[in-house]
Structure formats: structure tokens, C-alpha cells
Amino acid sequence: MLDKANLTPAPPWAPIEKIKTLWRHCTATGTEPICSDIRAVRDLFAVNYSNYQSNYGTAFKKTCNQTLAPAPATLDEESMLAHVYAWTPFNANCTAQTNLLEDTPGYQENDHSGYQSVKSEFDTLNDWPTGEFNPYVTLIHGSQYLNAQYVYAYSVDDAVGNMQTAGEGLIIAVGGTEGLPNLQPATSPIHVPFGWAATDAIRFVKYGVCTDQPDQDVNPSFTSFDLSANQLADCTLSFLDNQNPASLYQFRITRQPPYPPIPPSGQPIPAVNKTMINCSGNTHYITDTWCNNIFGYTQAVIGQHKKEDDYISVPAPAQPAKATHTSPKWSSSS
Numbered sequence: 001m002l003d004k005a006n007l008t009p010a011p012p013w014a015p016i017e018k019i020k021t022l023w024r025h026c027t028a029t030g031t032e033p034i035c036s037d038i039r040a041v042r043d044l045f046a047v048n049y050s051n052y053q054s055n056y057g058t059a060f061k062k063t064c065n066q067t068l069a070p071a072p073a074t075l076d077e078e079s080m081l082a083h084v085y086a087w088t089p090f091n092a093n094c095t096a097q098t099n100l101l102e103d104t105p106g107y108q109e110n111d112h113s114g115y116q117s118v119k120s121e122f123d124t125l126n127d128w129p130t131g132e133f134n135p136y137v138t139l140i141h142g143s144q145y146l147n148a149q150y151v152y153a154y155s156v157d158d159a160v161g162n163m164q165t166a167g168e169g170l171i172i173a174v175g176g177t178e179g180l181p182n183l184q185p186a187t188s189p190i191h192v193p194f195g196w197a198a199t200d201a202i203r204f205v206k207y208g209v210c211t212d213q214p215d216q217d218v219n220p221s222f223t224s225f226d227l228s229a230n231q232l233a234d235c236t237l238s239f240l241d242n243q244n245p246a247s248l249y250q251f252r253i254t255r256q257p258p259y260p261p262i263p264p265s266g267q268p269i270p271a272v273n274k275t276m277i278n279c280s281g282n283t284h285y286i287t288d289t290w291c292n293n294i295f296g297y298t299q300a301v302i303g304q305h306k307k308e309d310d311y312i313s314v315p316a317p318a319q320p321a322k323a324t325h326t327s328p329k330w331s332s333s334s
């Protein structure tokens with residue numbers, strides 16, 4: 001519990017009070033465009049709280065600590081706002097999977113379409129152009145402030161913050177960028193999905209990001225990785241199959257996105273979608289089969305961020321894998 005008595009300066013704090021004032025106005029009589037989204041979010045959390053209260057000692061009995069009482073029956077403003085801005089369900093004294101927001105009664109039907117609709121409204125609120133709902137997002141993403149486009153600015157800012165690119169640790173610089181080994185800001189990631197099926201006789205078991213030798217085990221449930229556009233120079237993407245430990249599959253991405261759009265389903269991939277791929281480090285067999293089917297494309301993203309997604313699509317291993325090689329010798333051609 002936060003000890004407000006020892007905080008300096010002591011609350012109330014003007015920015016927080018401004019947020020509360022907007023919340024009270026919109027959940028009462030406000031008719032501004034922002035208010036309809038706030039009320040939709042309020043309604044979801046109100047139902048989620050009611051569900052928590054109603055089921056604490058019944059449906060949730062096995063997942064909630066029955067030696068402890070549930071939260072008070074009356075939901076106060078402070079608790080409501082704390083859960084809203086964190087985008088977390090009401091499940092005090094219960095396991096983390098109890099009473100998830102997407103399972104809130106009335107919001108989970110039709111593949112959780114009701115929940116997804118409110119989640120989109122919550123994203124819109126956080127990205128509100130004038131920053132009334134969450135001024136911290138403006139501080140982080142705003143071009144007139146930090147202009148850090150690809151970092152988390154609020155609790156579930158996954159569309160831009162969840163990059164999943166490889167890193168070597170966390171470095172913190174105070175007072176400026178001096179001392180940082182990489183002064184380039186994060187960019188929109190390039191998504192690299194690769195072909196994998198448990199029924200394939202030959203399938204990838206390891207992959208590597210910016211390394212000639214694959215060093216990461218393939219997770220069958222997550223056969224893709226992200227690559228920062230800043231990593232492309234001298235960055236080898238490598239794969240190893242389950243049949244021949246000496247057989248390497250390697251390529252490099254030679255050009256920054258955006259890439260051409262993907263053609264309609266059923267049409268062949270044009271040569272222009274392959275011009276950013278350099279496969280010269282492979283055997284002729286792998287180059288002519290597997291590498292020849294790697295392609296890149298960019299697609300528009302529908303949503304409040306109005307950004308694009310960039311992909312490099314990598315097929316499953318060549319069937320069958322016939323040849324091996326050792327150190328790749330890269331050419332300058334794509």
C-alpha cells in the first residue's frame with residue numbers, strides 16, 4: 001500500500017487531479033468525443049468488478065484465497081482508475097488468471113469481440129492527440145517531447161513497444177546519450193516468420209539473429225522473431241534443420257523497409273519482393289530451393305497508430321536437404 005503521508009510533495013498532484021476531473025466529467029454528463037470511449041472503458045471494468053464480487057466464493061473459490069475477504073463491495077474511484085490505467089482485472093487475493101478482462105460477462109462472446117472493441121477504445125484514449133487521458137504518452141511518443149516512437153508509453157502499448165528483438169542487456173544513461181553503445185533510436189521492427197510444421201520430416205530446430213551459427217532453439221508455438229531495421233548491416237540470419245547438423249541456411253536483408261506490398265492470394269510472388277534478400281552464402285541447392293522462396297513485403301496496419309508492418313517471409317527447409325557447407329562467402333549482390 002502506498003504511504004501517501006511520506007510522499008514529497010504531498011498529494012494531490014495537479015496532473016493526476018486533471019485526469020480525475022476528466023474521468024468524473026465524462027462518466028457523469030460529458031458529451032465530448034473522448035467521453036464515449038471513457039464510458040465504454042468504465043462499463044467494462046464495472047462489470048468485471050461485479051463479476052469478481054459475485055464469484056469470489058463460488059465460481060472462483062478454487063482460484064481465490066478463501067481465508068481472505070474479497071475487496072469491498074463498493075468500487076471507489078481510486079481503485080477503478082488504478083485498474084483502468086494498468087489495464088488489469090479485479091482479482092485481489094486470486095490467481096493472475098482469475099476474472100480476466102477478456103472473460104468479463106457480456107464481452108467474451110464472438111471471440112471476445114466486445115472486449116476487443118473496448119480495448120481499441122482504450123488504445124485510442126491513450127493516443128488522444130491532445131493527451132488529456134494520459135499525458136505521459138504524449139511525453140514519450142510526442143514529436144515535441146521525447147519522440148520515442150517504439151517504446152512503451154502506457155500499460156499495454158504492445159503495438160509499438162513489444163518489439164521482441166534480440167539484445168545483450170539493459171544499459172541506462174542519465175542526463176543524455178553519452179555512454180550508450182548504440183545512439184540510434186529504435187525503429188519499427190521487421191517481422192521474420194519462418195516455416196515450421198511438426199509433421200515435416202525436415203524442419204528447423206535452431207535459428208540465429210545476426211550470427212553465422214544458429215544459437216536459439218525453435219519454439220514450435222512461436223516460429224518467428226523480430227529484427228530491428230538498425231541491425232541489418234552485416235547481420236546474418238541463420239537456421240539449422242533437424243536432419244543434417246552441418247547444413248546451414250543463411251541469408252541477409254540488404255535493404256531497409258518499406259518493401260513492395262504482397263500480391264493477392266494465389267498469385268506468384270514478384271521478383272521485386274525478393275530484391276532485398278542476399279542468399280550468396282549458401283550452397284547452390286539451398287539457394288535455388290529454399291532461398292528462392294524468401295520474400296519481403298509491407299502492409300498497412302489498421303488502428304490508431306497508423307503505422308506499417310514489414311515482413312520477411314521465410315519458408316520451411318528445403319525438402320530434402322542435400323548439401324552442406326562451412327563458412328559462407330558473401331557477395332555484394334542480392
